[in-house]
Amino acid sequence: MEDPSLASSNSLLRTDVLSRNAYLLIGLATLTLLVSWFNKKPKGPFPPGPKGIPFFGNAFQLPHSYTWFKFTEWGEQYGPILGLNMAGQPMVVLNTGKVCADLMDRRSVIYSDRPRFIMASEILTGGMLVGFANYGPIWRRLRKAAHLGLHLRAAEAYYPIEEREAAILVKDLLQSPESWDSHIRRSIASTMFNVVYNGKPLATKEDPTVAKINALMHRVVQAALPGRFLVEIIPWMRYLPDWMAGWKRRGKQRFREDSEMFKGFLQNVKNEVATGEYEPSFGSHLVYPGNPHGLSKDEEAWLAGIIFGAGSDSTAGTLGWFMLLMALHPEAQKKAQEEIDRVVGRHRLPNFEDRDSLPYVNAVIQEVLRWHPVSPLGLPHRLMEDDWYEGYFLPKGTIVVSNIYGINRDPEFFPDSDAFRPERYYNEDEDLTKKAEFDDTHGQGHYSYGFGRRVCVGMNLANNALFINIVSILWAVNINCPVGPDGKKIIPDRTKFIDDGLVVRPEQFDCVIEPREHDVNDKLGGL
Numbered sequence: 396m397e398d399p400s401l402a403s404s405n406s407l408l409r410t411d412v413l414s415r416n417a418y419l420l421i422g423l424a425t426l427t428l429l430v431s432w433f434n435k436k437p438k439g440p441f442p443p444g445p446k447g448i449p450f451f452g453n454a455f456q457l458p459h460s461y462t463w464f465k466f467t468e469w470g471e472q473y474g475p476i477l478g479l480n481m482a483g484q485p486m487v488v489l490n491t492g493k494v495c496a497d498l499m500d501r502r503s504v505i506y507s508d509r510p511r512f513i514m515a516s517e518i519l520t521g522g523m524l525v526g527f528a529n530y531g532p533i534w535r536r537l538r539k540a541a542h543l544g545l546h547l548r549a550a551e552a553y554y555p556i557e558e559r560e561a562a563i564l565v566k567d568l569l570q571s572p573e574s575w576d577s578h579i580r581r582s583i584a585s586t587m588f589n590v591v592y593n594g595k596p597l598a599t600k601e602d603p604t605v606a607k608i609n610a611l612m613h614r615v616v617q618a619a620l621p622g623r624f625l626v627e628i629i630p631w632m633r634y635l636p637d638w639m640a641g642w643k644r645r646g647k648q649r650f651r652e653d654s655e656m657f658k659g660f661l662q663n664v665k666n667e668v669a670t671g672e673y674e675p676s677f678g679s680h681l682v683y684p685g686n687p688h689g690l691s692k693d694e695e696a697w698l699a700g701i702i703f704g705a706g707s708d709s710t711a712g713t714l715g716w717f718m719l720l721m722a723l724h725p726e727a728q729k730k731a732q733e734e735i736d737r738v739v740g741r742h743r744l745p746n747f748e749d750r751d752s753l754p755y756v757n758a759v760i761q762e763v764l765r766w767h768p769v770s771p772l773g774l775p776h777r778l779m780e781d782d783w784y785e786g787y788f789l790p791k792g793t794i795v796v797s798n799i800y801g802i803n804r805d806p807e808f809f810p811d812s813d814a815f816r817p818e819r820y821y822n823e824d825e826d827l828t829k830k831a832e833f834d835d836t837h838g839q840g841h842y843s844y845g846f847g848r849r850v851c852v853g854m855n856l857a858n859n860a861l862f863i864n865i866v867s868i869l870w871a872v873n874i875n876c877p878v879g880p881d882g883k884k885i886i887p888d889r890t891k892f893i894d895d896g897l898v899v900r901p902e903q904f905d906c907v908i909e910p911r912e913h914d915v916n917d918k919l920g921g922l
C-alpha cells in the first residue's frame with residue numbers, strides 16, 4: 396500500500412522543484428558512481444557470480460519476485476557465496492547455513508550493520524526503527540531494551556494474553572470458519588498490541604490504531620525499495636533545505652505525526668503504571684521508573700510501536716503457512732491431534748504448561764517455519780570492515796544477504812527438503828524423546844529468524860504465539876481441503892503467495908474448518 400502523501404515524491408521524475416532537474420541529478424549520480432568505480436582497486440578476488448553488463452553489473456538480472464529461487468539457482472551454479480555487482484554496489488548472497496554462521500554469527504562484530512536507508516530510516520523514522528538502524532549507539536540502546544522485554548524468561552509474562560487470544564481465535568473459527576484468515580490476523584494483531592500496550596482484545600483486524608501502525612510499516616518498507624527516492628543514490632540531497640525538497644518535508648511531517656501517535660500510546664501505559672495497578676506489558680517494562688535501558692522518550696515510544704509493527708504480520712503470516720500445510724498434510728495434522736488428545740485430553744484447551752509434553756506439535760511448528768519462512772531473504776546486513784573469506788576478498792560496505800529460503804532447504808541438512816516432514820526434527824528411529832541437532836540454528840532447527848547480533852529480537856514471543864495458537868487450533872478443529880462438485884479435493888496451490896514487502900504469506904485459499912466434536916464450543920468456557 397502506498398502512502399498518498401508521499402506518493403507525489405515517489406517517482407524519480409515528478410513535478411517537484413527538484414524533479415525538473417532530475418535528469419541532471421541522475422547524470423551527476425552516474426558520473427560519481429563511474430569515477431568511484433574506476434578508482435576502485437580490489438585487493439583480491441570477489442566471490443563468483445553471473446556475468447553482468449557494463450556499469451550496471453547484475454542490477455537488471457534480479458527478478459522482481461521469487462528472488463530467493465534465483466539466488467538458490469545461482470548458488471548451485473557458483474557456490475555457497477555468490478558475488479553480485481549492483482551498479483557498483485558489491486553484494487554477496489550467502490547460500491548455506493555454514494557460510495551465514497561463519498560470517499554473520501562468528502564475525503558478527505563486523506557483519507551487523509544495515510545498509511543506509513535515508514528516507515525509510517533517517518527521515519521517516521528518525522533513525523529509531525530498530526530493524527533498519529545502523530549499528531551504532533541508538534541501535535544498541537534500542538536492541539538492549541527490546542531484549543530485556545522479550546528474552547526467553549521475560550516473554551513468559553505475556554502467556555496469559557496469548558492464551559486468552561488463542562481461545563478467542565478458536566471461538567471465532569468455530570463461529571465463522573470461512574473468515575479464518577481475518578480471524579488469525581485479528582488475533583495476532585490483538586496479541587501483539589496487548590503485549591506491547593496492554594488493554595482489551597481488539598474487536599477487528601481493521602482496528603484504526605492497528606491500521607495506522609501497519610500503514611507506517613508499509614510506508615517505511617516501500618520507501619526502502621530500490622529506486623524509490625533519488626536521495627538514496629545521491630546521498631548529499633539529504634542536506635537540501637526543506638523548501639527545496641518536498642519529499643523530505645513530507646517525510647519529516649510524517650515522522651512528527653507518527654512520533655506523536657506512538658508517544659500517545661505509551662502515555663496510556665505510563666498513566667496505568669503510575670496508578671500501580673497494571674498488567675505487565677512490554678510498554679510497562681519500558682516506562683517503569685528506574686528501568687536501566689537509558690532510552691529517550693522518543694526512543695521508548697518508537698521502540699514500542701515498532702515491536703508491534705514487526706511482530707504482527709510476521710507471526711500471522713506464519714500461521715497462514717501453517718493452515719495451508721495442515722490442509723495439504725492431513726497425516727501430520729492427525730498425528731499432532733492424537734498427541735494433543737493424549738496429553739491434554741478433551742475437557743480443556745491446551746496451555747503453555749503442556750508445551751514440553753508435546754514434542755510432535757513443537758516439531759510441526761519448526762517444520763512450518765522451515766518450510767516457508769515469511770522473510771525468505773531476511774533483512775540485509777552490511778559489512779563494516781574489509782574482510783577475507785575462503786580466499787575471497789569482501790570490501791567494506793558489501794551488502795550481505797542471507798538466502799534463508801534456500802538455506803532452510805539445503806539437502807545436506809534437510810533431506811527431501813521440499814517435503815513437509817516434522818519427523819525430521821527427531822533422530823533416525825523417530826523417537827520423540829530424542830531431538831535431532833541442527834548446528835548454527837540458534838537452537839531453532841531452521842534459519843528463519845536470521846543471524847548474529849541482528850537475529851530476530853522477537854523470536855521467543857513469536858514462538859510462544861505460534862505454539863499456543865497452533866496447539867489450540869489443532870485441539871479444536873480439523874482443517875481440510877474443500878471438495879469440488881466432482882467429489883475430488885480442491886488442493887490449494889502451495890506455490891502461490893503474496894509478497895507485500897514486509898512478509899511473504901500464502902495467497903488466500905479456501906479450506907474447510909470443522910469442529911472436532913459437536914460440543915467443542917461448550918468447552919471453551921465463558922468467552
Ligand code: HEM
Nearest residue numbers: 525526705706709710773774844845846849851852853857
Ligand atoms: C514468525 C515470526 C517472525 C519471523 C520469521 C521473524 C524473522 C525475522 C528476521 C529474518 C529478521 C532479520 C534478522 C537478521 O537481520 O539477520 C528479524 C528481525 C527483527 N524482528 Fe523478527 N521475525 C518474527 C517475529 C517477530 C516478532 C514477534 C517481533 C517483535 C516482538 C519481531 C521483531 C523483530 C525486530 C525488532 C527485528 C530487527 C532486529 C535488529 O535489526 O536488531 N519479529 N525478524
